[in-house]
Amino acid sequence: MTSKDNRQPSQGTDAGAAQEAVISVRDVTVAFGRNVILDKLDLDIRRGEVLGFIGPSGSGKSVLMRTILGLNQKKSGLIDIFGQDVDKVNERQKMAIDMRMGVLFQQGALFSSLTVLENIQVPMREYLDLSPKLMNELARLKIDLVGLKPDTAEKYPSELSGGMIKRAALARALALDPEVVFLDEPTSGLDPIGAADFDDLIANLRDTMGLTVYMVTHDLDSLFAICDRIAVLGQKKVLVDGTVEELLKFDDPWVQTYFNGKRARQIDMNAANRRRKSSAIPVEKKGTDLSGTENQNTNLDAGPDTELNQ
Numbered sequence: 001m002t003s004k005d006n007r008q009p010s011q012g013t014d015a016g017a018a019q020e021a022v023i024s025v026r027d028v029t030v031a032f033g034r035n036v037i038l039d040k041l042d043l044d045i046r047r048g049e050v051l052g053f054i055g056p057s058g059s060g061k062s063v064l065m066r067t068i069l070g071l072n073q074k075k076s077g078l079i080d081i082f083g084q085d086v087d088k089v090n091e092r093q094k095m096a097i098d099m100r101m102g103v104l105f106q107q108g109a110l111f112s113s114l115t116v117l118e119n120i121q122v123p124m125r126e127y128l129d130l131s132p133k134l135m136n137e138l139a140r141l142k143i144d145l146v147g148l149k150p151d152t153a154e155k156y157p158s159e160l161s162g163g164m165i166k167r168a169a170l171a172r173a174l175a176l177d178p179e180v181v182f183l184d185e186p187t188s189g190l191d192p193i194g195a196a197d198f199d200d201l202i203a204n205l206r207d208t209m210g211l212t213v214y215m216v217t218h219d220l221d222s223l224f225a226i227c228d229r230i231a232v233l234g235q236k237k238v239l240v241d242g243t244v245e246e247l248l249k250f251d252d253p254w255v256q257t258y259f260n261g262k263r264a265r266q267i268d269m270n271a272a273n274r275r276r277k278s279s280a281i282p283v284e285k286k287g288t289d290l291s292g293t294e295n296q297n298t299n300l301d302a303g304p305d306t307e308l309n310q
Ligand SMILES: Nc1ncnc2c1ncn2[C@@H]1O[C@H](COP(=O)(O)OP(=O)(O)OP(=O)(O)O)[C@@H](O)[C@H]1O
Pocket: 032, 037, 055, 056, 057, 058, 059, 060, 061, 062, 063, 064
């Protein structure tokens, strides 16, 4: 676990390529006018991990995601993506970096006037020069990859359920076979079964394709089920990052309230561990979590609405 006071350098501290930082954020400050949202923030996103990003509403989780993606300007600091300082790349290099990253925005953000197939082809048209036949084949492969039926291709977003929209948006985010995908609250608005299915899909993509996932979420089930590591945004910085088990022991009122608050309920830690990547997280002893109790009480709602210790 690293907290803001003992932050590690981005590379070379841990064994193997699994710890390689594909994205490093250092000392990044973002402000809108005089309103400073992020202040000298540090964060690493490591290859092949699902990184969950949590923090109070309005703390800047989406702003950070948009800043990494180059959609918001930073005031100062360094963002290194795939080993390149984004301030020093030319247009062609920037485009090459963009192609290696996919994004699923909070509401799916599909074009309502385009079919699912056409939506998935939008990034292909923007970045690649492919024949219509090849684009159709590739888009249909993505539709299959995210678990949608083939006939979804011809449907418009208005004809899809919430879960199907998320999957179609994910298919579009995967259109260019990115190495990293950014997901902004991917399971919001889904029923628990739909959300669990979506979690499984993300975990599967990580495990089979080595996908790196940066996931802003308020969904504790997702955090427990598929996140290899969680970063907490607070006081305009990454307050702490670590595994769920490490965060449960982190002495901060907001973090404790988030995971152990008044609307607590049982989370099956063993089920969570089964679904998480075994190489990233050691599986605890059967029936016991790291706090030594049978299963962990967690709070689904208190966290995001609770003020962080300032
Ligand atoms: N383009 C913008 N111009 C001015 N202020 C902005 C802009 N974008 C975001 N903000 C402000 O930055 C702050 C952080 O917003 P952000 O959307 O990142 O929060 P969040 O942590 O993702 O919240 P939530 O969990 O509710 O989605 C908010 O106060 C928001 O009003």
